[in-house]
Amino acid sequence: MEYKFGYVAVLGKPNAGKSTLINNLVKNKVAIVSPKPQTTRNNILGILTNDSYQLVFIDTPGIHKSKNALDKYMMKNVRTAIGGADVMVYLIDSTKKISQDEVDYIKNLKQKNEESKLVVCLSKIDLVQKANLLPLLSQMGEVKEIDELIPLSSVKSQNTDVLLDTILGFLPASKQKNFEYDEEYYTNKSLNFIASETIREKALYLLQEEIPHGISVNIVKFEEKTSLVLIDADIICERDSHKSIIIGKKGSMLKNIGQQARQDLENLLNKKVLLKLFVKTKKNWREDTNFLTEFGYKSENE
Ligand SMILES: Nc1nc2c(ncn2[C@@H]2O[C@H](COP(=O)(O)OP(=O)(O)OP(=O)(O)O)[C@@H](O)[C@H]2O)c(=O)[nH]1
Numbered sequence: 171m172e173y174k175f176g177y178v179a180v181l182g183k184p185n186a187g188k189s190t191l192i193n194n195l196v197k198n199k200v201a202i203v204s205p206k207p208q209t210t211r212n213n214i215l216g217i218l219t220n221d222s223y224q225l226v227f228i229d230t231p232g233i234h235k236s237k238n239a240l241d242k243y244m245m246k247n248v249r250t251a252i253g254g255a256d257v258m259v260y261l262i263d264s265t266k267k268i269s270q271d272e273v274d275y276i277k278n279l280k281q282k283n284e285e286s287k288l289v290v291c292l293s294k295i296d297l298v299q300k301a302n303l304l305p306l307l308s309q310m311g312e313v314k315e316i317d318e319l320i321p322l323s324s325v326k327s328q329n330t331d332v333l334l335d336t337i338l339g340f341l342p343a344s345k346q347k348n349f350e351y352d353e354e355y356y357t358n359k360s361l362n363f364i365a366s367e368t369i370r371e372k373a374l375y376l377l378q379e380e381i382p383h384g385i386s387v388n389i390v391k392f393e394e395k396t397s398l399v400l401i402d403a404d405i406i407c408e409r410d411s412h413k414s415i416i417i418g419k420k421g422s423m424l425k426n427i428g429q430q431a432r433q434d435l436e437n438l439l440n441k442k443v444l445l446k447l448f449v450k451t452k453k454n455w456r457e458d459t460n461f462l463t464e465f466g467y468k469s470e471n472e
């Protein structure tokens with residue numbers, strides 16, 4: 171028997187479909203997904219194990235220009251993921267145009283990690299006509315730094331098996347079982363983290379524009395009883411005006427966020443969940459490095 175193990179960094183602009191792809195590949199929801207850009211903030215591992223291989227996918231924040239300390243933390247996560255990758259998978263949203271800046275960024279990836287292979291995926295092909303895909307394929311086909319180019323759809327599971335085979339083809343085989351993670355784990359994140367992200371996901375769906383981007387969710391109580399889980403969480407926002415919007419008329423928005431999050435958490439935990447949400451203001455917390463460190467936006471290698 172031969173075994174394969176590898177780290178796969180999944181990279182790309184905000185909203186390219188990185189988290190959706192990883193959730194599909196590891197057959198579990200490890201990362202929240204939303205139609206708004208900059209959903210993912212932390213590097214999240216999605217682990218796929220079977221008899222002969224273990225692939226560790228690193229979900230990363232979407233690549234964008236930093237405007238505050240939170241953005242800088244997010245972009246540092248991207249660099250860490252690139253540095254540790256055996257294979258880099260760079261996603262391009264095929265419903266959008268590819269800018270020269272993005273092409274240059276992709277060309278440079280190999281210089282950031284010379285050992286790594288580079289796969290570029292054109293994502294969301296279920297949304298585009300074949301005729302519109304062809305120009306993108308030929309544009310990227312000319313980039314010699316790319317080892318493999320794969321059009322795929324995570325939602326329709328089109329070509330996701332091709333991506334897996336391609337990644338495995340790049341990894342060396344070993345006679346020893348070289349897996350680094352326990353085989354029953356599909357993520358490195360705690361239930362606490364998943365609970366806070368689930369609440370943030372509902373806020374991303376239900377709140378408009380900039381407001382959910384300025385939200386951080388802090389779990390203050392997580393108590394598992396025999397048939398019930400008690401969760402208290404603070405939703406921290408940047409301004410008092412945001413606070414009243416998050417609470418909504420007679421508390422309706424907060425109730426909605428809470429109900430949707432509770433449903434997901436009950437499915438995940440297979441228990442009744444009693445979820446209590448509180449909204450607090452912490453002015454400009456995205457600029458506050460002490461706050462960021464205290465509330466989990468801290469690089470693992472620091
Ligand atoms: N139709 C379709 N939609 C997709 C596909 N993959 C992702 N999406 C949608 O695209 C949006 C963004 O997906 P995410 O997985 O959150 O994107 P991301 O790259 O992780 O975004 P950030 O975390 O912000 O960097 C969501 O609304 C997804 O449902 C796909 O294959 N087909």
Ligand SMILES: [Mg+2]
Pocket residue numbers: 188189190201202203209210229230231232
């Ligand atoms: Mg994401």
